[in-house]
Amino acid sequence: MELDLEPLNLPSDNERPSCVIAGPCSAETEEQVLTTAKQLAAKGCHMFRAGIWKPRTKPGGFEGNGEKALPWMKEVKEETGMLTATEVATPEHVELALKYGIDILWIGARTTANPFAMQALADSLKGVDVPVLIKNPVNPDLELWIGGMERINRAGVKRLGAIHRGFSSVDKKIYRNLPMWQIPIELHRRIPNLPIICDPSHIGGRRDLIAPLCQQAMDLGFDGLIVESHCDPDEAWSDAKQQVTPDVLDYILSLLVIRDEHTTTEGIRQLRSQIDDVDNELMNLLAKRMRICREIGVYKKEHNMTVLQATRYNEILEKRGAQGSLIGIAPECIAHIFELIHEESVRQQLEIVNQ
Incomplete structure (x- = not known):
């Protein structure tokens, strides 16, 4: 399998995973966004993530502030120098995110599972040079995941990456979403030059599982992490149980053992x-x-x-x-x-x- 890819060219820290994207599940208030971003920047984080539009499993929950929150992301970039990232699910989301200077787009699991939605996003991204990260679909279907990437790549987007966030299952056991590591491993085998980033927050669903999942991802040679971090996670408006403070995230990252996958004795x-x-x-x-x-x-x-x-x-x-x-x-x-x-x-x- 070959995709026409170019390097993501995202900022990295040589002492940590090559790519760490961190920030709250949702952009709740201007104060919450800026406080979290400044705390993460002080810990050396270069990329800030926050959900502007939040697809919820059931109606009635907080579904994001929408366009209202995009100026907050712009302010984050201006005040901290961090790159900003958010999820897009419709062509309108893409248009607005680019209008406000969002640097990195990601496509969520529910969207990846829908070829019609992926084609609509691909059409809206034609002629746009922006990194796009594609989460695995909710169901363990590697072909569907690759198919979504092919659609975006054929639209001319060459800076592509994958996000492994686990797979939904009736038998949840300890994880919110089963890791099923063999699927991203097979993805790497088939498209070796595609960066794969692990999302331990959505795999674990609990903050106590984030550290071991981060280490397991590093042991398997993943290229980076996208972790939900909130200045006051217990009071978060969405996914409170799986978010950590910037201090805790910094501690988790400081303990990671990064192994050399290229050394062969x-x-x-x-x-x-x-x-x-x-x-x-x-x-x-x-x-x-x-x-x-x-x-x-x-x-x-x-x-x-x-x-x-x-x-x-x-x-x-x-x-x-x-x-x-x-x-x-x-x-x-x-x-x-x-x-x-x-x-x-x-x-x-x-x-x-x-x-």
């Missing part, structure tokens, strides 16, 4: 060689397993048996899950692996039975 080369050998063994074992599955398919066809044997499948998942626990692998991981193996086994047996 002889020791790691040898270990990777061992991994390659084991992977080859695994492939040979999988091939052997599928040969046996095909023999079972022939037997089922000859004896007029159904391909799917639910009792046997449940037995496999139960046994292998227990084995996984004994060897230090999460049962959920083992279950997922064997679900995929079973799906391929069933597919091959169906081909034989229906010949």
Whole structure:
């Protein structure tokens, strides 16, 4: 996958993640915006974010001040020198944001999930040279995420980045949105020159989860962070539980360990060689397993048996899950692996039975 990209050229701090965008969930009042911005600037933050238009899941909540708040963002830039960033969801938002000199635009998860909305935004961005960051769609659909980026890129926007904010799920567990790190990892594999920024605020949904999520993002080689920070988070008008003060954010960033993804030593080369050998063994074992599955398919066809044997499948998942626990692998991981193996086994047996 190739996009016609240019570097984002955003300010960075060599001692921290290369890109940190911080500020409140919503631009509530002029005082709140300027107070937060000045506190963040004093901590060395170069980019200020705030929601001008707030898409809420249900009506009745604070939905942003709209155009009224844009002069506050302009004042932030004038008084602190910080770049400003906000979310846009309609062509009108784009027009107003650019009119008031917003430096960075981002597109939210609900908008990314709608190809019609993405095309409308792409049309409104033609001829505009501004960095655009695109959040993943609410559902775990990598193709939809990439499709949204392609639409914006084809409009001539070359300074593109992705924001990983997690995915909605019925099974929330501890996170507001499940990280599902494998999806941004696959995005990086397919578009290696695309910067990916992590949004720990929306993944975690709780301020106590922000620090570990930031570190995990750095460990996975993410290019930066976008974090919600408020001068008085407990009194925030939206998403109060996931915002931190500028002081707390500064402390979190100061503790981050930034690892070098490009250093490759002889020791790691040898270990990777061992991994390659084991992977080859695994492939040979999988091939052997599928040969046996095909023999079972022939037997089922000859004896007029159904391909799917639910009792046997449940037995496999139960046994292998227990084995996984004994060897230090999460049962959920083992279950997922064997679900995929079973799906391929069933597919091959169906081909034989229906010949």
